[in-house]
Amino acid sequence: MTAEAFQRARRPEQKQQRQDAILDAARELARRDGVRNVSLADIAAAVGIHKSALLRYFETREQIFLELTAAAWRDWAGALRAELDTASPGTEAEVADVFARAFAGRPLLCDLIAHTPLNLERNVSPEAVRRYKLTSLGAVDEAAALVRRALPALTLAEAREFVAAMASLAGALWQIANPAPALAELYASDPALALACVDLAPRLRRTAGILLAGLIPSRNQA
Amino acid sequence: MTAEAFQRARRPEQKQQRQDAILDAARELARRDGVRNVSLADIAAAVGIHKSALLRYFETREQIFLELTAAAWRDWAGALRAELDTASPGTEAEVADVFARAFAGRPLLCDLIAHTPLNLERNVSPEAVRRYKLTSLGAVDEAAALVRRALPALTLAEAREFVAAMASLAGALWQIANPAPALAELYASDPALALACVDLAPRLRRTAGILLAGLIPSRNQA
Numbered sequence: 001m002t003a004e005a006f007q008r009a010r011r012p013e014q015k016q017q018r019q020d021a022i023l024d025a026a027r028e029l030a031r032r033d034g035v036r037n038v039s040l041a042d043i044a045a046a047v048g049i050h051k052s053a054l055l056r057y058f059e060t061r062e063q064i065f066l067e068l069t070a071a072a073w074r075d076w077a078g079a080l081r082a083e084l085d086t087a088s089p090g091t092e093a094e095v096a097d098v099f100a101r102a103f104a105g106r107p108l109l110c111d112l113i114a115h116t117p118l119n120l121e122r123n124v125s126p127e128a129v130r131r132y133k134l135t136s137l138g139a140v141d142e143a144a145a146l147v148r149r150a151l152p153a154l155t156l157a158e159a160r161e162f163v164a165a166m167a168s169l170a171g172a173l174w175q176i177a178n179p180a181p182a183l184a185e186l187y188a189s190d191p192a193l194a195l196a197c198v199d200l201a202p203r204l205r206r207t208a209g210i211l212l213a214g215l216i217p218s219r220n221q222a
Numbered sequence: 223m224t225a226e227a228f229q230r231a232r233r234p235e236q237k238q239q240r241q242d243a244i245l246d247a248a249r250e251l252a253r254r255d256g257v258r259n260v261s262l263a264d265i266a267a268a269v270g271i272h273k274s275a276l277l278r279y280f281e282t283r284e285q286i287f288l289e290l291t292a293a294a295w296r297d298w299a300g301a302l303r304a305e306l307d308t309a310s311p312g313t314e315a316e317v318a319d320v321f322a323r324a325f326a327g328r329p330l331l332c333d334l335i336a337h338t339p340l341n342l343e344r345n346v347s348p349e350a351v352r353r354y355k356l357t358s359l360g361a362v363d364e365a366a367a368l369v370r371r372a373l374p375a376l377t378l379a380e381a382r383e384f385v386a387a388m389a390s391l392a393g394a395l396w397q398i399a400n401p402a403p404a405l406a407e408l409y410a411s412d413p414a415l416a417l418a419c420v421d422l423a424p425r426l427r428r429t430a431g432i433l434l435a436g437l438i439p440s441r442n443q444a
Contacts, residue, residue, distance in 0.1 A: 036340065093443045117397040118258065118336060126408045133409075133418050140417075160417075165429055168394035169387065175339040176390070186348045187355075195362075195382075196355050207387055209443045211429075214436025221315045221431045 019057050022047055023071070026064045027108065034178070035065060035111045062123040066132045069116055072109035073139035076102055080143050090150040096208035099163075103170035104201035107178075113171030140164060151212065158215045165211055166204070173198055241279050244269055245293070248286045249330065256400075257287060257333045284345040288354045291338055294331035295361035298324055302365050312372040318430035321385075325392035326423035329400075335393030362386060373434065380437045387433055388426070395420055 025046040029038045040061040044051045058064045083098045084090070103110055112120070116136075121129050144159040151159070177198040179187065187193045247268040251260045262283040266273045280286045305320045306312070325332055334342070338358075343351050366381040373381070399420040401409065409415045 036344075092440075096443070114336065114340060114394070117394075117401065118340070121405060122258075122402050126404055129405055130408060130412065130415065133415050137415070137417055161428070161432065165391065165432075168398070169390055172336070172390035172394045179339065180344050182348055183343060183351055186352060190352065193352065193355050193359070195359055206383070206440075207433075209440040210383065210387075210433055210436040212436065213440035213443070214432040214434065217439065218314075218428075218431040218435035221318070221435070 015057070022054060022057055022064060023067060027068055030065070030068070030111065031108050035108075035115050040064075059125055059128060060123050062120045063125075063128050065112060065115065066120045066124055066128060068108070069112040069120065070132050070135040072106060072112060073136050076106055076109055077139040077142045079105075080146050084146040084150050089152055092151065092209060092212040095147060095150050096205050096212055099166050099208045100201050100205035103166065103174075103204055107174065110170045110174030110200075111178075113167060114175050116171075140167065154215055162208075162211050162215060166208055169207055170200075170204060173200055173203055177203075237279070244276060244279055244286060245289060249290055252287070252290070252333065253330050257330075257337050262286075281347060281350060282345050284342045285347075285350050287334060287337065288342045288346055288350060290330070291334040291342065292354050292357040294328060294334060295358045298328055298331055299361040299364045301327075302368050306368040306372050311374055314373065314431060314434040317369055317372050318427050318434055321388050321430045322423050322427035325388065325396075325426055329396065332392045332396030332422075333400075335389060336397050338393075362389065376437055384430075384433050384437065388430055391429055392422075392426060395422055395425055399425075 022043060026038065026043045029042055029046055033042075038061075040051055040054065043061070043064065044054045047054065058067070079102050080098065083102075084095070116132075121132070140160065140163050143163045144156055147159040147162060148154055148156055154162075176196075177200040187196050244265060248260065248265045251264055251268055255264075260283075262273055262276065265283070265286065266276045269276065280289070301324050302320065305324075306317070338354075343354070362382065362385050365385045366378055369381040369384060370376055370378055376384075398418075399422040409418045
């Protein structure tokens, strides 16, 4: 996209095109460099406009990433729907595998989950956070309903506990599983640090299996 | 501490005193304002020295916080030891409660856990990360051994899975449970966002109970 093409959008569909181009550029940079390493200036440079022009379309760098997070949650919920709608009812191992793949196959979503409460929700308007939260809570709700259809012995509240725990773990474990290159080398070279290495998909699958197996037996805990 | 007292330390015990004063100041600021809001300049100002003098004692802001994280892990392991050594064997509910309190009662540790892979380990030397990792892995190992003593039906690997999952969850959930004041207000005022609110200690206790109840039944999952 040239600077000329980025003249101020006058019609709603033009504005939408501009926003999409900005989101696409941010998504591509974040996938390549990690969310933490992408600045507003990087996004503006990738789109070929000045930072101040970019701020006609988004409040802040953080709002751009919050929009990407909302889109990633919708995409994630769609993937679960496609996999779990046919699996009614299924086994705990099947559901654990679907969730492990839905997160591990979406590295940008995992990266963004950790940044959301820490950074993204802190530098945008309350209205932007509200819109984001309704999307992410909606995705968690839909995922919980799908889990319950596959495993009807669970209550909806239990299915939601599972989904919420998996989301938090996916965000935290992705960061641990993707250290800076110098650290990855250090961990691989030192047997004492072997346990610092996390392989994301198997770890998520295993933890999902533990959680699903524990929901019913833990019902009557004091 | 006055600027004069902070003249360059010449003897090892003076150097240690300087380092402790810097760590104490950073700890106090991070507890009050949150880790993300404390800069190297804030720490230097609180201690009463110039930033460049502070960098005689620590590599970076991140190394200061990594040292605080290591100290917090040691303190956490000590608390578990004090509570679980007498509880051999105990119930899953007891162990879940001890872990929920050990994390929820240490807000700075929880805040630091989320920052560690995301920020702290990325701006220090590999040697500093190595020292930190040996401390944190040692604390997790000790905690796993204590869990196994309280719940001898678990293997050491299972106890370690439990502790590692709880640590990741404590870090992630603390950030969600402690939003900026404007967001806390938003969540409280809008019934559609009620599920965005997390009460840390009960949520950790419940998830710990689910994990402990699921470890043995999930042994034979495909």
